[in-house]
Amino acid sequence: MQSTLISVGCNRLHKRDGSLVAFDADKIRQALIAAGKATGEYTEVEVEGLLQAVLARLDGLPRLHVEQIQDRVERVLMDAGFFFAMRAYIVYREQHGRLRRDRRTMVEVATSMNEYLDREDWRVQANANQGYSLGGLVLNVSGKVTANYWLDEVYSEAIGQAHREADLHVHDLDMLAGYCAGWSLRTLLHEGLNGVPGRVEAGPPKHLSSALGQMVNFLGTLQNEWAGAQAFSSFDTYLAPYVRKDQLSYQEVRQAIQEFIYNLNVPSRWGTQTPFTNLTFDWVCPQDLREQIPVIGGEEMPFAYGDLQVEMDLLNRAYIEVMQAGDAKGRVFTFPIPTYNITHDFPWDSENADRLFEMTARYGLPYFQNFLNSDLQPNQVRSMCCRLQLDVRELLKRGGGLFGSAEQTGSLGVVTINCARLGYVFKGNTSGLLQRLDALMELAMESLEVKRKVIQHHMDAGLYPYTKRYLGTLRNHFSTIGLNGLHEMLRNFSGDEEGMHTEHGRQFALKMLDHVRATLLRFQEETGHLYNLEATPAEGTTYRFAKEDLKRYPDILQAGSVQAPYYTNSSQLPVGYTEDPFEALELQDELQCKYTGGTVLHLYMAERISSTQACKQLVRKALGRFRLPYLTVTPTFSICPVHGYLDGEHEFCPKCDEVLLLQEQKAGAVH
Secondary structure, three states: OOOOOOOOOOOEEEOOOOOEEEOOOHHHHHHHHHHHHHHOOOOHHHHHHHHHHHHHHHOOOOOEEHHHHHHHHHHHHHHOOOHHHHHHHHHHHHHHHHHHHHHHHOOOHHHHHHHHHOOOOHHHHOOOOEOOOHHHHHHHHHHHHHHHHHHHHHOOHHHHHHHHOOOEEEOOOOOOOEOEEEEOHHHHHHHOOOOOOOOOOOOOOOOHHHHHHHHHHHHHHHHOOEOOOEEEOOHHHHHHHHHHHOOOOHHHHHHHHHHHHHHHOOOOEOOOEOOOEEEEEOOOOOHHHOOOOOEEOOEEOOOOHHHOHHHHHHHHHHHHHHHHHOOOOOOOOOOOEEEEEEOOOOOOOOHHHHHHHHHHHHHOOOEEEEOOOOOOOOOHHHHHHHOOOOOOOOOOOOOOOOOOOOOOOEEEEEEEEEHHHHHHHOOOOHHHHHHHHHHHHHHHHHHHHHHHHHHHHHHHOOOOHHHHHHOOOOOOEEEEEEEEOHHHHHHHHOOOOOOOOOHHHHHHHHHHHHHHHHHHHHHHHHHOOOEEEEOOOOOHHHHHHHHHHHHHOOOOOOEEOOOOEEOOOOOOOOOOOOOOHHHHHHHHHHHHOOOOOOOOEEEEEOOOOOOHHHHHHHHHHHHHHOOOOEEEEEEOEEEEOOOEEEEOOOOOOHHHHHHHHHHHHHHHHHO
C-alpha cells in the first residue's frame, strides 16, 4: 500500500528532538490499524476514511509536529465515535511518552563515557576552567545525572522541554547548587574559618600568611558548594593591617602573595578544576572605611584603615608583579581574576599605576570597575549585607563585574534565552517576537523561583554547611536572566540588513533590553526576590544554541562555520567588527548600561598596546567619557614554552623558527 503524503502546506515533519524528516502518512495508518485491532471497533477498510480525516485536519499547517498529528488522530477517533479505540490510543501514547521520559532521564553509561573520552560532548568545552582529565570525566558523567534530575524531577515539563529544545538554557544543571557568591573578607578575618560541626576549625588569623592561607581554604571549600565564581572585595584594604602590624618588607609580602596565587591556581576543585575566584582591589581606601579601626586576632589596632596607603601599595605591587611573572614556565595565572575600582582619587601617575597598566597592555588580565562616570557607588560592594530591606521596586546592581560579586550577594541561578531563534522564527514580526520573549522569560522566572526554594531547602538541611555558616540566607542573592545572540537575532529578523553594528539594529536592541528590564521589575514585585539582567558569558551555550538551531532551521544566519557555528555573546558587536576601541565604546556604551548584573566590554587589540602610557590613557579616557560599568583590555599574545611571551597571535614561535633556520644554515655550510 502506497504512503499518502500531504499535498498542500508541509510535507516535512519536526520530530521531538528537533530534526526534520519526510512526513509519511503510512505511520498514521499503521497506528489506526493497531488501535482498531486492539478494540475491534472498526476494520481496516474503515481506516482509510479515518486517515483522510486526519490528513484533512493537518492540511494547511505551516509546520508539522509529532504531537500535532497525535492530537488530531485522537479527535478524529472521538468524532467517529470510536471511544474505546481513542482511549487505547491515548493510553498507548502516554505509555510511550513515559518510556521516552525514562530513557531521557536514564544516562547511557557507555555513551556518556565515550562522549567525554572522545571529546564529542559539547560540555567538555562548556567551561574554560575545566581541563580534560579523570576528574573531568567523573564530573561530566555525574553532571548528566544531576542535570536530568533537575529537568525531570524538579522543574516542570515545560521548563525541561524549553531547555532541551534550546529555546533557553538553564545554566549549571550539572550542579545541585547556586551560581556565584561574594563573601565578606572582613567577616572571615574577624572570625576565622570555623563554625561547621565536625570540621577542622581555625580562629581569626593573626598574620598575613595565615590570613591568606585561610582565604585559599575558604575559597576552595565554598567553591565546592557553588557552581560558579567566588569573590572577595577590598582585598588590599582588609589585608593592609597585617602588613603594618608585622612591619613586613616588600619581599615578605611578595612571597606571601606568590604562595596565595599559586595555591589558587592548583586544580583542587571537584572535576579537576581550579577554583573560579575573583578579587576586587580598592587601590585607595574607600571613604566609608577610612575612619574604621581594624581588628586582628580579636585586638583593635592603633591605626585606621585610612592610614594604610603604603601597605596597600605594597600588596598591589606584589600582586601585579606575581601575576605578570606567571608560573615557573612563564604562563599567565588564570586566577584570581582582578577587578580594580577606578575612583576619582585613583593615582594615575603613581609607580603602581604604571605597573598595573604595563600588566594590562601585556596580558589584559584586569577588569576595571567604573566609578568615574557610571551609576555605581564604591560603598555598594558592602551595602548588600547590611540592608535589611531591599526595594524590589528598583533594579539593583549586583556589583563586582562579570565574574565577581559584592559582599554577601551573588546570583542564585542563571537562565539565558536564545534570541537568534526568536529573530528567525518571528522575522519582521516585532509583537510576535516580544510575546514569545515574554513567554520564555516567564519560564525562566518559574525555573529560578523553583531553584531558589530547592537551594534554600537543602541549605537549611545542611547540604551546604559553609554557605549556611557564612551566608545563612539567600535573600540578597539575585535570580539572573541573560540574552544570547542579539546580533544574529537582528540579522535573521531583518533579512541580514541589520545587526549590532547598525544604528537601527542598536536601537531595536536597546528597546528590547528596556522591555526585559521592565519584565524583571515586574518579577521582583510579584515574587519579592531580586532579579537582574546579565550579559551572560555563554561559553558552551552559544555553540549549543547554534547547533540545535542548525538542525531545525538549516537556513538560519549564524556566526562561525557549518562545522562550528556559534552566536555572538549577549548584545556584543560581531567578532572582528572593529579594531578601533573608541568605535566599539561608542556603539556599546548605552547597551552596556542596561545590564544590572555582570557585563563587561572587551576592547580587543590585535597585539600588545604600544606602551604603558598608551594603555593608561585608553582606560582613563574610556572610563571618563563613557558610562559603561566594566571594561577590560584584551591584547592578543602567545606563550612559547621556550621563549615565553610573544606579541600577537603565532601558531609557531618566530624566535624558535629563527634558531631552526640558523641551525639549517650552519648544517648547510658544513656540507
